[in-house]
Amino acid sequence: MKLYFSRNPNPRLAVAVARFLQAEVDFEFAAPRAAGQAARYLPLNPNLLLPILELPGRSLWESDAIACWFSRKAGSNFWRTDDDEPDMIRWISWAKDNFVKACDMVHWERGTKQRYGVGPCDEQLVEEGLREFHKAAAILENELSDRLWLVGNAVSFADFRMATFLPYNDAARLPIGAYPAIQRWSEQLEKLDAWREPFKGLAAPEMPPLPG
Structure with a gap:
């Protein structure tokens, strides 16, 4: 499992969530829109934007979705699942x-x-x-x-x-x-x-x- 990120605001948000929840994930700095990089990242995110969470057999993009995924896997209520x-x-x-x-x-x-x-x-x-x-x-x-x-x-x-x-x-x-x-x-x-x-x-x- 790998989280592709940059230092921009939404990727930073995803990294912060992963670190806060102590997720077991590898981190890789990425630049999908840099010259020559599109072919690598298009299968992971057709928008060529970060963050991207690469999972076995699939990928997940958008910070909110990634945060939800990390929280569920951690068994945490950081992403509320109760009446809140x-x-x-x-x-x-x-x-x-x-x-x-x-x-x-x-x-x-x-x-x-x-x-x-x-x-x-x-x-x-x-x-x-x-x-x-x-x-x-x-x-x-x-x-x-x-x-x-x-x-x-x-x-x-x-x-x-x-x-x-x-x-x-x-x-x-x-x-x-x-x-x-x-x-x-x-x-x-x-x-x-x-x-x-x-x-x-x-x-x-x-x-x-x-x-x-």
């Missing part, structure tokens, strides 16, 4: 269309485009992303104001998914500090070794530095 499961799925769904989406918009302009020379930062799109961020952050702040984690009394995949882009905030510069409950929750996640340093001990080239 609908609540967890609600947060995963909401995150990807709201908080995570807004973080992604800003990070793409301020981070990814600059690291890889895709083009200049579009300040109008940054402003749009920040407006969406504040709308979503206000809702998340209210929800986290009286609880430690999003679902129940322990960390779940909902927390990992919601925080997908926060480890990249050196680039995105989202105003997390304006939201005390979100800041506290983010710092709480950073206390988890698997979240803070998912690539520790792995062969994983660093991302290109931000210019200037």
